[in-house]
Amino acid sequence: MRERFDLAASQQGFELDAEQQRVADKLAELGTALPKRFRRPSGVYLHGAVGRGKSFLMNAFFAGAPVPGKLRVHFHDFFNQLHRTIAQHRSSANAVDAAFAELLGGLQLLCFDEFHVHDPGDARLVIKLLHAVHTRRIALVATSNYRPADLLPNPLFHELFRPAIEFIEAHWDVVELPDGPDYRRTGRRSGSGFASGTWSRSPPAGFESPTAAERTALPVNGRTLRASAVRDGLVWFDFEDLCATATSAQDYLAVAERFSTWVITGVPQLTDRDAETQQRFANLVDVLCDKDATLHVVAEHDIARTLTEGRDTDRTASRLALLEST
Structure with missing residues (x-):
């Protein structure tokens, strides 16, 4: 699977830099492990500076991931779908769990682009979502400009999200793509x-x-x-x-x-x-x-x-x- 990243970069007219290659290696390892039925890995939380190619690397990984049940979605978009689905199940005894069952059913891989939390109202829902993904043994790959410890940065509400931060750090590989060129600014x-x-x-x-x-x-x-x-x-x-x-x-x-x-x-x-x-x-x-x-x-x-x-x-x-x- 590793060669898919180099091919995708070549098709867009560039070569992976050293740090991007390191991340590609990590994601390729995850891709190789995905089909394993009984020991499916939890996934990767990829964070780093803007414009470093996090979304590109995740998209290349997603395209080549060897599992049938997979979803790649922007975090804003997923939460929009989640709120709508909860509303549709509002007559259920537990509308949130019913929404998770509908949106996550059949998935083996879930990829979130731009994972971030600013709204304290969403904090508890994100915590429930992360537990639901883990319980269903769905591999998760998320890109973010924030280290887990920096999510929900508002000091008035940051403690609300600490259980989620600890859960991410305990169950997913946290990988940093260090500072370097912002390819959105330097590319054509x-x-x-x-x-x-x-x-x-x-x-x-x-x-x-x-x-x-x-x-x-x-x-x-x-x-x-x-x-x-x-x-x-x-x-x-x-x-x-x-x-x-x-x-x-x-x-x-x-x-x-x-x-x-x-x-x-x-x-x-x-x-x-x-x-x-x-x-x-x-x-x-x-x-x-x-x-x-x-x-x-x-x-x-x-x-x-x-x-x-x-x-x-x-x-x-x-x-x-x-x-x-x-």
């Missing part, structure tokens, strides 16, 4: 999907600013979001309507299922905003990058100045570096 832009988007002070050529008549109440998850315009596969939002109000990653996921092109105007310097607003913007970028939606941002400042000292700045800046700044 693909010119498609998320990487075909722009960051500028005015709407990109060919995009007419919305008129007042185009303002739309967009139904999302049982309520409405105010969109500046909806045009076929394009949705246009003002930052204040999308990130400065009580929206969630689940809302962004629902809208991303309907629209492949987004325009966000009026993005301010985020250090002027509260932590919740900063986190919503980071979540939005995460969702759109994972869904490979085209994003055009109209901002007051360049990316670096917009994100200075913001939450999850490194991860967000790395993704936004894929956009063409004009």
